[in-house]
Amino acid sequence: xxxxMTKAIKRKLMNKKIIxxxxxxxxxxxxxxxxxxxxTLKAKGKVANDLKTGMWKxxxxxxxxxxxxxxxxxxxxxxxxxxxxxxxxRQIGKFNNGKQTGEWNFYHPNGKREGIGTLIDGKRNGIxxxxxxxxxxxxxxxxxxxxxxxxxxxxxxxxxxxxKGTFKNGNGTMKVYDIDGNLLETYNYKNGKxxxx
Numbered sequence: 001x002x003x004x005m006t007k008a009i010k011r012k013l014m015n016k017k018i019i020x021x022x023x024x025x026x027x028x029x030x031x032x033x034x035x036x037x038x039x040t041l042k043a044k045g046k047v048a049n050d051l052k053t054g055m056w057k058x059x060x061x062x063x064x065x066x067x068x069x070x071x072x073x074x075x076x077x078x079x080x081x082x083x084x085x086x087x088x089x090r091q092i093g094k095f096n097n098g099k100q101t102g103e104w105n106f107y108h109p110n111g112k113r114e115g116i117g118t119l120i121d122g123k124r125n126g127i128x129x130x131x132x133x134x135x136x137x138x139x140x141x142x143x144x145x146x147x148x149x150x151x152x153x154x155x156x157x158x159x160x161x162x163x164k165g166t167f168k169n170g171n172g173t174m175k176v177y178d179i180d181g182n183l184l185e186t187y188n189y190k191n192g193k194x195x196x197x
Contacts, residue, residue: 031045042058043059051074065083066083077096078094080092080094089111091107100119101120103116103118104118104119108131114133124143125144127143128141132156133157134157136159137155138177139154139155147170150167156179156180157181165187172189174187
């Protein structure tokens with residue numbers, strides 16, 4: 001009789017341990033939701049050990065999807081998609097250990113390509129191309145480890161060449177235009193880095 005009671009007690013203890021384990025597992029890998037002050041959903045995804053993990057979706061306050069991607073140990077990983085508020089794709093590229101890496105593609109709200117370039121450890125490298133909203137090439141710029149090396153070209157929306165600025169050997173100005181060729185801004189660079197005035 002004592003042996004049967006011992007087995008029953010052991011079984012109850014084992015069941016309690018299993019329930020506690022499942023409860024802890026559920027709590028440590030729970031779903032988390034973040035909200036705007038207005039009460040609308042801002043983001044949702046899983047959390048493990050207080051770190052974002054797995055697939056996460058973030059939203060504009062209007063409810064449209066803002067971005068979607070995965071986390072590993074609280075850092076972005078794998079492919080991420082970022083959207084315009086109208087639902088059109090805005091950016092697509094990959095992360096590794098929380099830093100953008102590889103080729104990234106950018107799109108205007110009308111769906112046409114806005115730009116393309118490569119990042120290594122979150123830093124621009126190689127030739128980056130940018131396009132006007134009508135799809136025509138706007139500018140090509142060469143980067144090395146997040147330092148601007150060269151402004152290769154600059155055009156208006158009709159393909160007319162524009163003044164690139166005085167930029168040379170990492171120093172000087174870079175001019176920025178709209179699709180009609182109207183000068184919007186002039187940026188100053190020193191040793192390939194933007195200098196705020």
